[in-house]
Amino acid sequence: MTVDATARTYMITGPEPEWWYRDLISCLQATFGSLLIREGADPLAVLGAGWRFLHLPGDIRSEEFYYPCPTGESGGTDLGAALAPHHDLHARWWQPADENDVWREVRASLADDRPVIAAVDNFHLPFRPAYGDVHAAHLVVIYGLDETRGVVHVSDAMPPAFRGAVPIEKFLSSWGSANPTDDQDAFFSDSRIGRRCLDVRLDVPPAPLTPELLGGYLRIDAAGFTTASPDSSARTGLAGYDEFAAELVERCRAADAGALRELYPFGWAMQAQASLHGELLRRCGREWDDPALAGAGRAVEAVAHAWTGLRFTGAHGLEDPRAVASDIAHHATVLRGAYQRAVDAVGAAAARL
Amino acid sequence: MTGISVSSARSRLCETVDISGHRNNTAISAATETRAGAFNVWRNSFAAEYLPEGKSLVHVDGVPFEFPPVLDGPDNVRCAGQFIRVPEGRYDWIHVLAASERRCEDTVELNFADGAVDTEPLRISDFWAAPAWFGEVKAFESLVMHYPHHVQRGVPAVMWAQRVPVTRRAGLTGILLPRNVAVHVFAVTLQRTEP
Secondary structure, X not given: XXXXXXXXXXXXXXXXXXXXXOOOOOHHHHHHHHHHHHOOOOHHXXXXXXXOOEEOOOOOOOXXXXXXXXXXXXXXXXXXXXXXXXXXXXXXXXXXXXXXXXXHXXXXXXXXXXXXXXXXXXXXXXXXXXXXXXXXXXXEEEXXXXXXXXXXXXXXXXXXXXXXXXXXXXXXXXXXXXXXXXXXXXXXXXXXXXXXXXEEEEOOOOOOOOHHHHHHHHHHHHHHHHOOOOOOOOEEHHHHHHHHHHHHHHHHHOOOHHHHHHHHHHHHHHHHHHHHHHHHHHHHHHHOOOHHHHHHXXXXXXXXXXXXXXXXXXXXXXXXXXXXXXHHHXXXXXXXXXXXXXXXXXXXXXXXX | OOHHHHHHHXXXXXXXXXXXXXXXXXXXXXXXXXXXXXXXXXXXXXXXXXXXXXXXXXXXOOEEEEOOOOOOOOOEEEEEOOEEEEEEEOOOEEEEEEEEOOOEEEEEEEEEOOOOEEEEEEEEOEOEOOOOOOOOEEEEEEEEEEOOOOEEEEEEEEEEEEEEEOOOOOOEEEEEOOEEEEEEEEEEEEEOOOO
């Protein structure tokens, strides 16, 4: 930590946060990836270790960083555990406790040498393409605060990618934005930002990934796809996918645009997860000279690629859901086939590890 | 044999395909009228100044393509199950200039004169600041992204050269594109590997 004479400058020690990006991930995985690198962990090995289908009806928010996160036994949610179910990654949302001193918790976190992930509205951030144009919920990493100069130091790996100082007033507008409904962005507007932040902790450094360790992860995940969920409010596995897809098609036939508005952010979460898991399995397959594992990874990536057809058919069909119902049904069927092939391949690979 | 002569030989075995009747989307715009383009759901578009002249003959990795019209109406086929008839013949590769709204895999159906139909994969990487995930050749790159209300630096838009194999030794008559609005085809060229 660096503290100046007035104790109003806070900056993490060491280098600025590294960017971490893949073309199918959202700001959620990108920001977590930056923090994991800082912890000395490999983001792909952590964020790509788990793979499941999870749909929580009524839970989806119109935010780029939406991710299904089941309520735990304590009644709370843990976004870190949802993103990395096989690691000791934990994350909880918080908001400033004192409206008269909204930076208090950020100062404390930076003083503890811990960057903060903050929710923002792109409309107010000069480095985002949507600046002054489109309201959309997004995540960035805060790694410094200089109240003397009036700037916040922010890192954002999503294109065009930015790392640097933003005027505090701009940031406050973005961080506290109502993010009102915006016709130009039907998927990530209409979601109050509310100065939300994420406290992310990696409690235990990840163990080196071995075939035995990965095999254990894969067996758990494969079972999750083929066994019924104990929680009736959560749609999980292939059976959960079938329920989700049937309802999606029915809602389109009933001209319910809300179904397509939800599909986009929900599908992004599932697509990003599958893309990272598939890439990790391919990488391990190559490193361990295991072509079947690499092939299973490619099959999981095919799931990610099939999500594109479903998500974008829905996005372009928002104004007339009934007109795209048959194409939605078609892509849902294609995606179901991709899931089945990938689950079979992962199960077979896991049995040999 | 030099690379140039290989390219020339390959070019002589290629036939560009007329897809003008199927173009249904405008993905390229001028900096002075960025609203005219709408490649994706956010209405982003390629910047014309970084792309070849409209209707020109371009070569990518030795393969000739007829570049679509630029700033003169629809410039690409947004895939919706269109059937592209081709001059009947024995071909080995179907080359496309294409881009996708997010990385995407789908299929095309190849129709043959003897009534056979084969399904082959069509794999197209994201146009948005993305790598060639499927091993395509980067054909053209707009170094800026057009938004409806501004020109964005730092976010390139990429058009890929991808290919689809024709494995059946029979006369190809047509290509059925997928029903997938994410995939955009700008040009099609057929190639034989032997005269």
